[in-house]
Amino acid sequence: LYFATGAAHAPHHAPADWIARFKGRFDMGWDKARAQILKNQKALGIVARNTALPPRPEAMADWDSLSPPEKALHARQMEVFAAALAHADAQFGRMLDALERRGELDNTLIVIVSDNGASAEGGPAGSYNELLFAGAGLPSAQQNLPFLNRWGGPETHPHYALGWAVAGNTPGRNYKQTTYEGGTRTPLVIAWPKGIAARGELRGQFVHASDIAPTLLAAAGVEPARTVNNVRQVPFEGHDFRLTFATT
Secondary structure, eight states: OOOOOSTTSSSOOOOHHHHHTTTTTTTTHHHHHHHHHHHHHHHHTSSOTTOOOOOOOTTSOOGGGSOHHHHHHHHHHHHHHHHHHHHHHHHHHHHHHHHHHTTOGGGOOEEEEOOSSOOOTTTTTOBSBGGGGGTTOOOOHHHHGGGGGGTTSTTOBOBOOHHHHHHHTTTSSSOTTSSSHHHHOOOEEEEOTTTOOOOSOOOOOOOOGGGHHHHHHHHHTOOOOSEETTEEOOOOSSOOOGGGGTOO
16 A cells, blocks of 8 residues: 655645644744754764754744744644644554454555655745745745635635745755755664564665665565566666664
């Protein structure tokens, strides 16, 4: 099964009660959020202890320089983003619960991967309608503020400010569509209780999205089809990375 949700790609939408769960959670702003994310990553061993935050992009405002209404706007943007992601996670959890009830979860290979870096198309102030960036120009904070309490609902098609994209890519630099690791590198999480003995371990090998399909076929003991609908298939570009299941 390939399960691809819209979360957390823009536009960011979520039920109102889910958005309410995150009220106030991002009032600290993106600068402090970046620092806390990096601290957590170091504690988990995801990054080296001497990893430092990259400098802010020029268009990213110092959170403390923002006015109270601007801070409220940007905090709301991230509350909606978090709600959209959490709501999608909950639906994924329902699938896992169903597999567990059927006694199939332990022998299910689960691969989770995200899009290629958090996105900055919302611009410095975010956008109540993400499609504006394609031609009409990005709105200012003042143009966004009338949508503050409606952000994430059916009257908006929103995207958050680029400051949150930078925070989301910690400790990578910049964001999606740039050549820095903040734009091209994403986490990969794999679970398969009956096929992977290790639990909760980190792997340092670098793999590519094109490696996933060959790995899944190999793990299932399935040979790739040589022809589909009488069309000869080209070989996969990716490689089987099952060796990483057992070695760091």
